[in-house]
Amino acid sequence: MDCIFCRIAGGDIPAEILHKDDLVVAFRDIAPQAPVHILIVPVKHFSNLTEVNGDDYEIIAHIFKVAIELADREGIAESGYRIAVNSGKEGGQVVGHLHFHLLGGRQLSGDLG
Template sequence: MEDCIFCKVVSGEIESNIIYEDDKVVAFEDINPQAPVHYLVIPKKHIPTLLEIKDEDQKLIGHIYSVISKLAKKEGIAEDGFRVVSNCNEAGGQTVYHIHYHLLGGRNLQWPPG
């Protein structure tokens, strides 16, 4: 997607503070952090919303959660706890239409989230 900001992060066209990358995903710091640890984990494959995830994407989605687990452990937030958020469509708070998962931790997170 040529106008997708996250596709531009994946391609290197937009610079970001990448903290993890492999052949399937990229993780980078959120530019508007809501917690001491706030990373975005995105697939390199462009999938606009959670509603467009297909059966063939199951391994990719599982891999994303595996990366999230590794990052939570690496950042020292796994034991105390953390939150993973993925918004879908406008009323769900999605502003970039490329699926992404927010990893938040490092402070007590309240419920309901907002």
Template sequence: MAAPTEADCIFCKIVAGDIPATVVRETERTVAFRDINPQAPTHVLVIPKAHYPNAGALAAAEPELAAALLTEAAEVAAEEKIAESGYRLIFNTGAGAGQTVFHAHVHLLGGERFHEGLV
């Protein structure tokens, strides 16, 4: 069962169409859109349409939806033509890890070579 939306969540507002976003891919359960503050030539956020505050909560409640985020990220990477050269997937979970929007999401970054050893 999907979690409810949160009235003050910017990502829930994007899902509802109340806030515009540059959507690059959408499924019945996920949306992928360009980050408004890109950290790489390709920087796309993949989110579940259902609201979960972070990746851990999403994985505990709906592991198949958490897996769908990874599948969609791979599809976006292929469509963006960065699958062969490589890309990075990042889940920030909690304010201490840099999470600023408390709706589960994965950052897809690519289009440039990342430094060796950078975690």
């Protein structure tokens, strides 16, 4: 497979890995939108959020657990952070492998309510 995130998860492409286990890999975004911008990617390939079903929901729960741990480790847990996922073209997804953005370290713009 020629998926860049699959290749990062497999160790074929170097990245600043912050967390890796059997379910997910987390690494710094190469074009950060905030002082802390980490991508959390399931090791299993999903093109987008719509492909997740059944037992795969435990992977999504694990992603949030890892995000909370990383926010604490990066020193943004108390001040606040955002976890974002874009799914599909109209949702703003650029890479065709499901991934979650952990953003923080400054006042983030946009008010979702």
